[in-house]
Amino acid sequence: MQSSASLLQRQKQSMVASPQLIESIRLLQLSHTELHQYLGQEIAKNPLLELASNDDGASGQDSSMSGEDSQIDMREKDFAKPISAGTPERLTQSKATRNTANAPSGEGNAVDNFAAFTETLHDHVALQIALTPFTSQQRLIAGQLAAHLEETGYLRVSLSELAGSLNVREGDVERVLATMQHFDPPGLFARTLSECLEIQLRQRDRFDPAMAALVANLQTLARRDYQALKQLCGVDEEDLLDMLHEIRALDPKPGNQFQTGVLESVMPEVWVTPCPGGGWQIELDPNTLPKLLINQTYYAEVSRATAQNSKDQAFLNQCLENANWLIRSLDQRAKTILKVATEIVRQQEAFLEHGIAHLRPLNLRTVADAINVHESTVSRVTSNKYMLTPRGVFELKYFFTVAIASCEGGDAHSAESVRHLIKAIIAAESLQEVLSDDDIAARLMETGIHVARRTVTKYREAMNIPSSIQRRRERRLWLNGDQGLKAS
Structure with missing residues (x-):
């Protein structure tokens, strides 16, 4: 059998991520601090970019680029009614207390109260x-x-x-x-x-x-x-x-x-506030939204000076293209964060109204399908982003929790709410009735939550709660003094 060489031409389709697409994806998962560091590097590389202060307006300035690309609406109007009481205060606080903080409610919640200097x-x-x-x-x-x-x-x-x-x-x-x-x-x-x-x-x-x-x-x-x-x-x-x-x-x-080194602060990117007429208003904190401007005056001057130099002109055009892309990417990032946050609020409205016992099970796919984005996009958006609610400051990932089946075929319960119930059941114990993990599982079954004893044990140990034998012995000691010790 003879072998021969031949030249064939085939057509094939494939998806290749461009460098700009990769950068857009990376922008989504950056925290507020990381984003500002990234933009600082981009401004240093691109002479056309400027970072506007919060007082600067994007329109009516000769040096800025106006248009839809540089403006975003920071409110989700489909789910919230505008409120007339003004915008909430920005909250900065330690990460260690973000899940127990109270929402700002007066003059006593200024930023300085949360980020004041403390001796190390x-x-x-x-x-x-x-x-x-x-x-x-x-x-x-x-x-x-x-x-x-x-x-x-x-x-x-x-x-x-x-x-x-x-x-x-x-x-x-x-x-x-x-x-x-x-x-x-x-x-x-x-x-x-x-x-x-x-x-x-x-x-x-x-x-x-x-x-x-x-x-x-x-x-x-x-x-x-x-x-x-x-x-x-x-x-x-x-x-x-x-x-x-x-x-x-x-x-x-x-x-x-003592404060350890530099204070690591959390600045919520999303504000959730109740509307007077019902519903919730979801906003992005303008302080976490960097305002990039393109210095059009500088671009025009340099463009005239380099008109005869094709190499310099190509570099200038590339800078303008990169600047426009970055402004569009920031706009898209803000809109995506707002969409994801709004869907989370829709799903967890009962938690906002009634507390942790009403936290619903939620996964990334549910949110992704609701807002028509990929599951990985939701994962990136919820990474290192925080939401200020009337019940405190929470990382967006906090609202995603696995489901625990219901005994009666109704709505499932979130693992976080089940842990909260276990803790509440144990806290309500009396000395005469210290519950075993089997007893706690039975109590949960009575409320319609189907959970195995080993799951109760796992959740209890994760919350550093002693076993029933240890709790009984300790309560006898602390509540009954020497008589309790003799009884043990």
Whole structure:
């Protein structure tokens, strides 16, 4: 069989993502801070771009490009009625509290109240070092110890290694450390949890032999083995109860009360406010919408100057094309965020009105199908974006939760609302009726929620709630004192 070479021509269709399409997709998932950093880089590269201040208008200026591409409507009018009370205040707050914050409701919610400067732990320690009568060598050691202080207030460094690196005796380091362990707040510069508690108890003059035994057996305390603790500490039930109250009053991470470095703030990109006549108004925060302008005056001047230079003219035209594309992309990004947020509000209106128990199960596909976009687009839009609601500030991803089946064939329940119900059921327990996970599953079944015992266990453990045996033992201790301990 002979082989021969031949030349064939075939037609084939394929989708290839252009660089500009890839950049448009990337713009969707950028947070507010990341977006401003990105635009700063683009402005540095493109001489035609300018970032307008919030007071600048896009129309009526010789240097700006007017038209639909540079203007967007920040309100979703199909789902909300305009309100006449003015726009809500911008809210900036710590991420750690975004799910428990209250919506702004008066003069007391100014931005400064949320983002005010706070002294850092290392600032606080440096001031105390400066006020302590150290020798020059001791001050050098103190500075090195402070440099190894973690944000929680613990010291994570080998004293022998530190002494070797400073060419001093280890005893000198230990003496400086002993002084710094008296710094405020109590518990700083401890190397273990036991030492942290010991420092605080010593400053309260409460570190007696019984308390020393309790601090030395924190693992036994974590297991809530109170009978063993009574024997180890050599105390009766009443004394042990008092000791445990004192332990609970201590701070296991004394450094956490200070701001750690630069404040990481959350600026909600979406505002949701109730309308006086019913419904919800959804708006984009104008402070999170960068206003890019094209300096047409500069473009005309440079274009005339480079009319005879084809290379320079090509570069200028490319800059204009990129600037127009970026403004259109920002416009599309804002509209997409608004569409996704509006559909989330439509789906979770019961949550906004009645609270977490009414949070509905929701997935990305449901929102994507409703607004006719791809599921991945919704995923990118909800990444690192936040919504200010009357119930607090929430990440957009918070509203997406899996479904728990209903016993009666009705609407499914969201996993988040089920966790909330489990927590509420446990909080309502009495000492005489501490519920097992099977009992909790049965209670949920009575309310129409079908959930297995192992699911209850998984949710309970995720919320750091002890088992029924541990809760019963602890409640007997705290509520009934010594009689409860004897009964256990």
